[in-house]
Amino acid sequence: MLRRVASRSSPIAVFQARLFCPTGPTDQTLRTIPYFHVTTRGFLDLHKMTSKEAIEKEKARLSDELSRGYFADISEMRKNGGKIAVANKILIPEVAAVKFPELEVNLTDCTTMKLPVVTGDKNPDVSLMCLSFRESSQRMVESWSLPFLDKFGGDTNIQIYEVSFVDSWLLSLGPIKRSFIKIMKKSSKPHQHIVYALGDHYYFRKQLHILNLLTGYVFLLDRVGRIRWQGFGTATDEELSNLLSCTSVLLDDK
Structure with a gap:
C-alpha cells in the first residue's frame, strides 16, 4: 500500500493513467488501473524461459528479489536517511x-x-x-x-x-x-x-x-x-x- 501511495501522484503514474483515461487521471483512476503502477523491483522476461537453465536462472532471481522487499528499503531509509x-x-x-x-x-x-x-x-x-x-x-x-x-x-x-x-x-x-x-x-x-x-x-x-x-x-x-x-x-x-x-x-x- 505504501508503494502505491508513493507512486500514485508521480509523473510516470499519471502518464500511464492517461493512456486509459484520455480526459485525465483521477486518484480513483490511479488506484484502479491494474498492474501499471511503477512499483515492482523488476519483472520477469518470459521469452527467456525456454530452457531449463533459463528457468532456474529466473527462479534464483525471483528468490533474490523476494528476499529484499520494499519494506526493507523503507526500514533502512528510516534508519539512515x-x-x-x-x-x-x-x-x-x-x-x-x-x-x-x-x-x-x-x-x-x-x-x-x-x-x-x-x-x-x-x-x-x-x-x-x-x-x-x-x-x-x-x-x-x-x-x-x-x-x-x-x-x-x-x-x-x-x-x-x-x-x-x-x-x-x-x-x-x-x-x-x-x-x-x-x-x-x-x-x-x-x-x-x-x-x-x-x-x-x-x-x-x-x-x-x-x-x-x-x-x-x-x-x-x-x-x-x-x-x-x-x-x-x-x-x-x-x-x-x-x-x-x-x-x-x-x-x-x-
Missing part, C-alpha cells in the same frame, strides 16, 4: 577500480545511447553518473549533480548523466515509450544529460551491488569508465567537497 554507506574521501586507485557496467539509455529526442561513453570524439575525461530508481531519490542525486555542475559546468572534458530507471513493462513498449520520453524532463545545459533507462535493470543493479531502490547513487568515472569514487543518498558538505577535489585530481591526471 539513505546513507547506506559513507562516500569515498579519496579516489579509488586505478588497480582497485572496477568498470561501470554498460547501460543503454533513452534520450529525450527518442534516440538511445550506451553509457559510459569511453570511445569516440565525445569521450569525456570525467563522467558523473547519478542514478535514481524512484522519484523520491531524484532530489538526493541533485544534491550532488547541481553543485558539481556549478563547479565544472564550463569544462568540456566533463559530462553529467542523470539516469532515471523506469521498470514498468508498459512504458517499455515502442510507441508508448516514445510518447513517454517526449514529455519527460529535459536539460538545457550542454554537459548535463537527463536520460531514462526503461525496462528490466535487475542484472545491472547486481553488478553495482545496488539493493535499496529508494536512495540515490552517484559514481565518478575516469576516461576509460572505471569507478573512481562513489556516494549515496543526500550529499553532505564534506562529501561534496571530497567529490569536487577528487574530480580536480582526475582532471589534472588526464
Whole structure:
C-alpha cells in the first residue's frame, strides 16, 4: 500500500493513467488501473524461459528479489536517511577500480545511447553518473549533480548523466515509450544529460551491488569508465567537497 501511495501522484503514474483515461487521471483512476503502477523491483522476461537453465536462472532471481522487499528499503531509509554507506574521501586507485557496467539509455529526442561513453570524439575525461530508481531519490542525486555542475559546468572534458530507471513493462513498449520520453524532463545545459533507462535493470543493479531502490547513487568515472569514487543518498558538505577535489585530481591526471 505504501508503494502505491508513493507512486500514485508521480509523473510516470499519471502518464500511464492517461493512456486509459484520455480526459485525465483521477486518484480513483490511479488506484484502479491494474498492474501499471511503477512499483515492482523488476519483472520477469518470459521469452527467456525456454530452457531449463533459463528457468532456474529466473527462479534464483525471483528468490533474490523476494528476499529484499520494499519494506526493507523503507526500514533502512528510516534508519539512515539513505546513507547506506559513507562516500569515498579519496579516489579509488586505478588497480582497485572496477568498470561501470554498460547501460543503454533513452534520450529525450527518442534516440538511445550506451553509457559510459569511453570511445569516440565525445569521450569525456570525467563522467558523473547519478542514478535514481524512484522519484523520491531524484532530489538526493541533485544534491550532488547541481553543485558539481556549478563547479565544472564550463569544462568540456566533463559530462553529467542523470539516469532515471523506469521498470514498468508498459512504458517499455515502442510507441508508448516514445510518447513517454517526449514529455519527460529535459536539460538545457550542454554537459548535463537527463536520460531514462526503461525496462528490466535487475542484472545491472547486481553488478553495482545496488539493493535499496529508494536512495540515490552517484559514481565518478575516469576516461576509460572505471569507478573512481562513489556516494549515496543526500550529499553532505564534506562529501561534496571530497567529490569536487577528487574530480580536480582526475582532471589534472588526464
